[in-house]
Each structure stands twice: as structure tokens, then as C-alpha cells.
Amino acid sequence: MIDLRSLLLKAGATALTLATTVVAANYVTAHLKNPAAPLHPAVLTVAPSVRQSDVKPVTSTYAS
Amino acid sequence: MRPDRIAEHHFKAMGTTCSVFVEGAAEATLHRAEAQVRGLAARLTRFDPRSELSRFNAAAGGWVAVSPELETLLRESLRAFEMSAGLVNVAVLPAMVAIGYTRTLAAGPTQASASSARSAPQLPDVLQIAIGRARLAPGVGIDLGGIAKGWMADRMCERLGGNALVNLGGDLRARGAGPDGAGWPVGLGGSTVMLDDHAAATSSVLRRRWGEGLHHVIDPRTGWPAASGLAEVSVVTRTAIDAEIVAKAALIAGPELAPAFCAAHAEAWWLRPS
Numbered sequence A: 001m002i003d004l005r006s007l008l009l010k011a012g013a014t015a016l017t018l019a020t021t022v023v024a025a026n027y028v029t030a031h032l033k034n035p036a037a038p039l040h041p042a043v044l045t046v047a048p049s050v051r052q053s054d055v056k057p058v059t060s061t062y063a064s
Numbered sequence B: 001m002r003p004d005r006i007a008e009h010h011f012k013a014m015g016t017t018c019s020v021f022v023e024g025a026a027e028a029t030l031h032r033a034e035a036q037v038r039g040l041a042a043r044l045t046r047f048d049p050r051s052e053l054s055r056f057n058a059a060a061g062g063w064v065a066v067s068p069e070l071e072t073l074l075r076e077s078l079r080a081f082e083m084s085a086g087l088v089n090v091a092v093l094p095a096m097v098a099i100g101y102t103r104t105l106a107a108g109p110t111q112a113s114a115s116s117a118r119s120a121p122q123l124p125d126v127l128q129i130a131i132g133r134a135r136l137a138p139g140v141g142i143d144l145g146g147i148a149k150g151w152m153a154d155r156m157c158e159r160l161g162g163n164a165l166v167n168l169g170g171d172l173r174a175r176g177a178g179p180d181g182a183g184w185p186v187g188l189g190g191s192t193v194m195l196d197d198h199a200a201a202t203s204s205v206l207r208r209r210w211g212e213g214l215h216h217v218i219d220p221r222t223g224w225p226a227a228s229g230l231a232e233v234s235v236v237t238r239t240a241i242d243a244e245i246v247a248k249a250a251l252i253a254g255p256e257l258a259p260a261f262c263a264a265h266a267e268a269w270w271l272r273p274s
Helices: A002-030 B027-044 B052-058 B068-083 B090-098 B145-159 B240-253 B258-265
Strands: A043-046 A051-053 B006-013 B016-023 B063-065 B127-130 B133-136 B164-168 B171-175 B184-188 B191-195 B198-204 B209-211 B230-237 B268-273
Touching: A043 A051, A043 B258, B006 B027, B016 B027, B027 B052, B027 B068, B027 B145, B052 B068, B052 B133, B068 B090, B068 B127, B068 B133, B068 B145, B068 B240, B145 B164, B145 B171, B145 B198, B145 B240, B171 B184, B171 B240, B184 B198, B191 B198, B198 B240, B230 B240, B230 B258, B240 B258, B240 B268, B258 B268
Parallel strands: none
Antiparallel strands: A043 B268, A051 B191, B006 B016, B016 B164, B063 B133, B127 B133, B164 B171, B171 B198, B184 B191, B198 B230, B230 B268
């Protein structure tokens, strides 16, 4: 009787481990990259030859 | 409030808004600048079959006499191709037409078409230039687009004196110390940058669209509208034509290559992911 309980416990633990492994592997495979996520935030990079300011612009590069 | 000594003039041309700012200019000077922009634009548009560019395209296969202005722009187009490793290629006209960009967007919505596309040929293989004449290979067509606008902005600004700014639909060139001696304040990527002897441009897939996934920035490698992972690139360079070339090449190149390309060619840049 004791042997049977021990065997069932071992089988249950093994099944749980295997199921967790399969589910985790599937999840990771499906979420390697979220295509909708931005790659990085938009950032203005400025060399020392160009200065930033708080002055109101007279015009911009956006065509209208 | 700008100082009174800065004269400004705004007008519509080339299907977009143009602005000219010049220190101490008379009204006649500003209107003369507008007339020069309109005159050049009329010769360089692909949308008018009577324009010099349209006649050049229509004569593909044979040598054609070209004006000094068109010859300069053709040489600049070859330079743009080399500088961008082929990503800025004016020979995308057949691809543009194939996906439905057949008339100015100012003339109303263009018929969406995504049924066919064709990659552009390598420009140096299909464009020959000699002094005063040029030849396109049969079946090739070119659209000078932003390159022409950038070149015009440079040319116009240099003619308007030492303290001026010319903005032709987002391709802009600034010279001098600006309205208050600190440079010309220009909006770029949500910020303001002060430009003295600089130029700037934005290349974007968020504007000039006429259908799902259809916009005017064509990837010459595929013939389809660019889908690189970048939606918008703004840059500051020394000339407007270079700004146009760098912004467009970076937009098509995508987020992995664009930072290095901009670092090599621009003095400021803003990359907006899709």
C-alpha cells in the first residue's frame, strides 16, 4: 500500500514537472518578441554643433 | 513675436506649404523667391507631362538635351544613390505608379493599388550623364521628389543673403544668426533646435498615404512602400539635399542601421519607431 502511494506521488510529481516544462517552453517560444512593442523610445540625438532650446520654433520639418 | 526686421512669406507650391524668412528683405524679394520656386517646380515635376522632367522620362532610351538645373539634379541623384548604398534611388517612379501614386495627393485621394510592385534598377546602370545631355535606359522613369525640394531650398537660401531660412514642404535650409542672434529655432522631432548654417528634413511614412500600407516612401529593393520598423526620421545636416537623403535612407534602412548611418552623416537625428 505504501509502495503504491509512493509510486503515485512520484508519478504525479513527474507529470507535473513535465507539464510545467511543456507549458513554459510553449509560452517562451510564442513570446520571443512582441511585434507590436516599440523597439526603443523615440530619442533626439544632438551633436555639440546643434543646440536645443525652449524657444518657440518659427517653422518645422513637418510638411503640410 | 519675431523682430520686424525679419520678413516672412508663406505660399503653397509643389503640393505643400513653403515658407521663406529673410532678414531685411523687401516684399518684392520674397515674391521673387516664390516665383523662382514655382518656376523650378514646374520644370521638375513628374505630374505635368509638359515639364522638362516628364519629357526626359518620356524620351527614355535616347540622349536628351537637359538644362543645367536638371543636369545638376541628375548628378545629385547619382550621389544620393552612392551615399545611401542604393536606398535613395530616383528610379522608383515605375514602382510608385504601379502602387497607385499617379498624381499629386493635393489633387485628391489617389486610387489605392497594391496589386503589383517592381524593384528599382541600380541607378548608375540606367542613367548616363554628359555635359548638357543625359540618357535613361528604356523603360526607366525617375521622380526627383524630395531631392529636388532639398536642392531648391539650398539654392534659394544661398540667394537670399546671409540671414535667411527657406522651408519647402519640410526640406529646410537656414543661414545666419536667425531672428535674435542665436540661430533659427526650428521644430524637429518634438523639440526645438537652433540652426545657423544648417539644414533639416523629416522623412515619414505617416503622411502622404493613400491606402492600407501605401505611402510615398518606396523601398527601391522591393518596389513596395518601406516597412522598416521606423515611422519617421528627422535629421540636421549642413545642406537640405543631404538632409533629405540621410532622412530617407535612414527611414528605409530601419532601426538597426539608422543610428549608425545618422551618426556618420548628420549632426542631430530623431528616430521614431513604427
